[in-house]
Amino acid sequence: MTQNAGASEGLLFLTDAQLRKGIEAMFFAYRGFTADPDRILATLDYGRAHHRAVHFINRSPGLTVSQLLAILGVTKQSLNRVLRTLFEDGLVEARVGKTDKRERRLHLTEKGSALERSLSDAQRARMRAAYRAAGPQAVQGFRMVLEAMMDPEMRRQYQGLKEGEA
Amino acid sequence: MTQNAGASEGLLFLTDAQLRKGIEAMFFAYRGFTADPDRILATLDYGRAHHRAVHFINRSPGLTVSQLLAILGVTKQSLNRVLRTLFEDGLVEARVGKTDKRERRLHLTEKGSALERSLSDAQRARMRAAYRAAGPQAVQGFRMVLEAMMDPEMRRQYQGLKEGEA
DNA sequence: TTGGAATGTCAACAAGGCTGACGTAAGTTC
DNA sequence: GAACTTACGTCAGCCTTGTTGACATTCCAA
Numbered sequence: 116m117t118q119n120a121g122a123s124e125g126l127l128f129l130t131d132a133q134l135r136k137g138i139e140a141m142f143f144a145y146r147g148f149t150a151d152p153d154r155i156l157a158t159l160d161y162g163r164a165h166h167r168a169v170h171f172i173n174r175s176p177g178l179t180v181s182q183l184l185a186i187l188g189v190t191k192q193s194l195n196r197v198l199r200t201l202f203e204d205g206l207v208e209a210r211v212g213k214t215d216k217r218e219r220r221l222h223l224t225e226k227g228s229a230l231e232r233s234l235s236d237a238q239r240a241r242m243r244a245a246y247r248a249a250g251p252q253a254v255q256g257f258r259m260v261l262e263a264m265m266d267p268e269m270r271r272q273y274q275g276l277k278e279g280e281a
Numbered sequence: 282m283t284q285n286a287g288a289s290e291g292l293l294f295l296t297d298a299q300l301r302k303g304i305e306a307m308f309f310a311y312r313g314f315t316a317d318p319d320r321i322l323a324t325l326d327y328g329r330a331h332h333r334a335v336h337f338i339n340r341s342p343g344l345t346v347s348q349l350l351a352i353l354g355v356t357k358q359s360l361n362r363v364l365r366t367l368f369e370d371g372l373v374e375a376r377v378g379k380t381d382k383r384e385r386r387l388h389l390t391e392k393g394s395a396l397e398r399s400l401s402d403a404q405r406a407r408m409r410a411a412y413r414a415a416g417p418q419a420v421q422g423f424r425m426v427l428e429a430m431m432d433p434e435m436r437r438q439y440q441g442l443k444e445g446e447a
Numbered sequence: 448t449t450g451g452a453a454t455g456t457c458a459a460c461a462a463g464g465c466t467g468a469c470g471t472a473a474g475t476t477c
Numbered sequence: 478g479a480a481c482t483t484a485c486g487t488c489a490g491c492c493t494t495g496t497t498g499a500c501a502t503t504c505c506a507a
Contacts, residue, residue: 129409129412129413131405134405134408134409134412135340135401135405136424137408137412137420137423137424138314138336138401138404138405138408139340139439140423140424140427140428140439141310141311141314141427142333143427143431143435143436143438143439144307144426144427144428144430144431145307145311146354146431146432146435147430147431147432147435148304148307148430150432162492162493162494163493163494164493164494164495167308174301174305179453179454180453180454180455181452181453181454188312189494189495189496190495190496190497191453191454191455192455192456192457192495192496192497193494193495193496195454195455195456196493196494196495197493197494199455212453214505215452215453215504215505216503216504216505217452217453217454217502217503217504217505218453218454219453219454235301235304238304239297239300239301239304241430242300242303242304242430243295243300244429245426245427245429245430246295246300246303246426246429247295248425248429249422249425249426249428249429250422250425252418252421252422253421253422253423253425253426254303254422254426255418255419255422256415256416256418256419256420256421256422256423256425256426257303257306257419257422257423257425257426257427258302258303258306259414259415259416259419259422259423260310260411260412260415260419260420260422260423261306261307261309261310261411261423262306262310262415263410263411263412263414263415264310264313264314264407264408264411265309265310265312265313266312266313266316269309269312269313270309272309273305273306273309328461328462328463329462329463330462330463330464345484345485346484346485346486347483347484347485355463355464355465356464356465356466357484357485357486358464358465358466358486358487358488359463359464359465361485361486361487362462362463363463365486378484381473381474381483381484382472382473382474383472383473383474383483383484383485384484384485385484385485
């Protein structure tokens with residue numbers, strides 16, 4: 116079991132135990148991944164749903180409600196509840212679409228941007244630390260495996276902004 | 282901002298855009314990660330909470346309620362709701378501790394094992410596919426980054442069964 | 448003009464978190 | 478042996494975030 120590598124191709128290490136280890140790694144790491152933003156959000160009476168909305172509005176300013184819906188994969192009723200509080204609290208504003216007036220283009224206000232920054236700063240700090248600890252090689256692999264794990268539709272969303280600036 | 286790489290050591294690639302890409306990778310990949318079990322669970326009227334419980338009971342048969350509590354990081358009331366249905370449905374059984382009779386050692390029944398297998402088969406299949414697509418190198422890195430992303434306490438849980446067989 | 452798309456909204460419900468309070472059995476300590 | 482603590486369960490109530498179903502409005506497009 117120790118190192119029965121070198122079998123054929125590169126499928127060697129795919130024992131059930133190895134795979135289970137990967138599964139648990141996802142589980143525990145995701146907890147860490149959300150822990151810092153969660154702490155900030157809790158003090159502000161927001162939840163992860165707000166975080167996600169703010170994140171993607173920041174990523175793609177001017178996106179429409181239905182685009183956001185597709186990214187988040189929730190029902191419009193669910194999203195609307197969240198968006199409403201973000202409007203009310205002045206974190207997000209909606210501008211009527213120029214060509215199609217039915218659309219509501221979503222943008223962060225200054226206040227919304229500030230929250231987004233504080234959340235993503237925290238999350239980036241952890242990500243940065245993990246990257247540093249693991250090294251450049253590892254980061255490549257990390258991204259490759261995660262990308263391969265996505266549903267094709269989500270992979271498209273992920274690559275949407277592509278290497279826009281990455 | 283474009284490519285101010287090559288700075289010092291290996292921190293070169295840690296632009297905010299790169300980090301954000303990593304953050305989104307986690308988000309979208311986690312969705313894929315849970316998608317297959319979720320589908321199975323839905324048909325059985327169970328949820329992720331049940332999955333998690335079953336997973337860790339399978340991993341460490343005979344663990345106590347408080348150990349499970351520590352791993353899952355939820356309140357006992359919350360866990361109990363889930364455990365109760367698992368008892369009622371005959372998926373999990375509790376045996377009184379030998380040395381300490383206050384403890385309830387948790388075990389999967391045959392039925393519980395069957396569910397666990399069906400869930401983890403699905404999840405492993407996806408993990409296996411992702412690993413294959415990404416290659417051996419990548420898997421190493423994937424695990425390293427995830428591990429570095431965990432809270433120390435969780436990392437201990439993760440390493441608890443350590444390379445028990447991995 | 449008519450159908451469908453984009454959006455919002457009301458209502459009701461469920462899962463799965465949480466807190467607080469209380470109870471019981473069984474170890475542990477003095 | 479009394480008193481404290483631990484392991485666990487339970488009742489009650491609350492919150493967030495997801496769901497379905499139904500219905501209304503506005504506007505684009507054929």
